[in-house]
């Protein structure tokens with residue numbers, strides 16, 4: 276599987292220079308010029324790693340990372356922060372916001388590639404064995420694969436996120452608004468009814484295996500994922 280890297284940087288020449296170097300190494304590369312564009316790209320296709328420039332227009336790179344880290348799904352995307360600032364206190368701020376590594380600009384490409392490889396190794400080491408499970412449902416966080424009763428089942432992106440969230444937070448009731456914040460992310464505007472649509476799709480995917488009742492409607496409150504049979 277190709278490793279996908281998202282470059283978030285408002286200076287086009289730098290973005291293109293990095294893109295060229297990464298593509299030569301066999302990475303698939305996406306670009307975003309600001310935080311809003313980055314957020315929409317991430318929601319469409321989750322990158323395996325992100326390079327985030329500190330100084331972005333509107334929302335800064337640091338604040339972008341902070342908001343991504345608050346979101347359950349994007350919490351574990353590895354991030355290397357790029358910055359023209361070289362001060363130690365900036366480095367600390369970047370790392371505290373949730374960056375995994377930090378590089379000063381101008382970016383030395385060889386060093387950047389080495390840091391990317393190291394970070395990917397580290398993050399894969401953590402997540403490779405990370406399989407979430409509930410009964411016959413298994414979700415592999417590293418490969419994004421879902422099997423039910425040992426059979427691979429294809430999930431759409433949103434259904435995947437929903438199921439992942441539920442597997443990580445079983446036996447608790449979440450309102451539609453909470454699910455929107457935690458699964459879709461605060462920066463994305465969607466109606467609460469959208470949640471119902473995707474819950475319906477999720478149940479439909481689980482139904483052939485007789486496990487759709489794990490996704491439970493709690494009247495007047497929201498939804499709960501539970502292995503206990505509804506009474």
Ligand code: CA
Nearest residue numbers: 285328330331
């Ligand atoms: Ca910049």
